[in-house]
Amino acid sequence: MSDLKITFPLTKLPDVDREGGMPLMKALANRKSARNFSSKPLDLKTISELLWAASGINRPDGRRTAPTAVNWQEIDIYITLKEGLFLYDHKNHALKGIIEKDLRAHAGRQHFTETAPVNLIFVSNYNNITGKYADNIEMKKFYSATDTGFISQNVYLYCASRGLITVVLGIVDRDELKKHMNLADQQHIVLSQTVGWEEP
Numbered sequence: 413m414s415d416l417k418i419t420f421p422l423t424k425l426p427d428v429d430r431e432g433g434m435p436l437m438k439a440l441a442n443r444k445s446a447r448n449f450s451s452k453p454l455d456l457k458t459i460s461e462l463l464w465a466a467s468g469i470n471r472p473d474g475r476r477t478a479p480t481a482v483n484w485q486e487i488d489i490y491i492t493l494k495e496g497l498f499l500y501d502h503k504n505h506a507l508k509g510i511i512e513k514d515l516r517a518h519a520g521r522q523h524f525t526e527t528a529p530v531n532l533i534f535v536s537n538y539n540n541i542t543g544k545y546a547d548n549i550e551m552k553k554f555y556s557a558t559d560t561g562f563i564s565q566n567v568y569l570y571c572a573s574r575g576l577i578t579v580v581l582g583i584v585d586r587d588e589l590k591k592h593m594n595l596a597d598q599q600h601i602v603l604s605q606t607v608g609w610e611e612p
């Protein structure tokens with residue numbers, strides 16, 4: 413699996429073993445933030461599992477490993493790799509190539525984002541928040557932040573289970589990153605999360 417390559421415009425991700433990983437109580441006991449990342453890349457199978465754990469589809473009706481209010485599914489997961497910027501395509505369990513440029517340095521304001529192999533960027537699409545909150549920015553912010561928290565914790569637990577390290581980042585220059593990512597007006601960066609192997 414580790415020789416599979418990330419390619420533009422689309423990389424189909426390998427299937428996920430839903431029986432794998434360590435017992436939940438052990439993963440909870442190991443969950444922590446850490447920042448001493450090595451630059452060693454993640455193989456595609458690990459990226460596949462990471463994204464599925466984060467908020468992959470886990471039921472035939474298209475619902476996901478992380479809940480969202482009203483099932484809005486408003487949080488998109490972008491991923492910055494050395495190879496470029498990609499968007500997780502939940503339906504096809506694939507990576508869509510977005511920009512063929514290394515944007516890792518912009519994923520946060522701490523130096524490790526630049527060399528760590530993976531930064532996830534959680535982006536809320538406010539257009540998905542419909543109904544009575546369609547014109548309520550405060551509630552859009554509130555639900556986007558809440559729904560991102562569940563995804564982030566899934567990432568923390570997957571990392572604990574897989575022996576990876578991670579830290580979620582609120583200190584992000586959102587305006588600058590949004591420009592680098594060519595995001596649309598209705599797309600709002602909530603948090604980033606760096607993932608990688610621990611520097612030995």
Ligand SMILES: Cc1cc2nc3c(=O)[nH]c(=O)nc-3n(C[C@H](O)[C@H](O)[C@H](O)COP(=O)(O)O)c2cc1C
Pocket residue numbers: 443444445446447522579580581582583584603
């Ligand atoms: C919403 C949120 C934003 C955070 N932002 C940052 C950040 O920008 N940089 C950082 O190094 N850690 C950040 N953290 C990690 C916290 O510092 C960390 O979770 C806290 O110190 C507790 O440590 P633990 O996660 O190991 O339990 C953030 C955590 C949360 C929940």
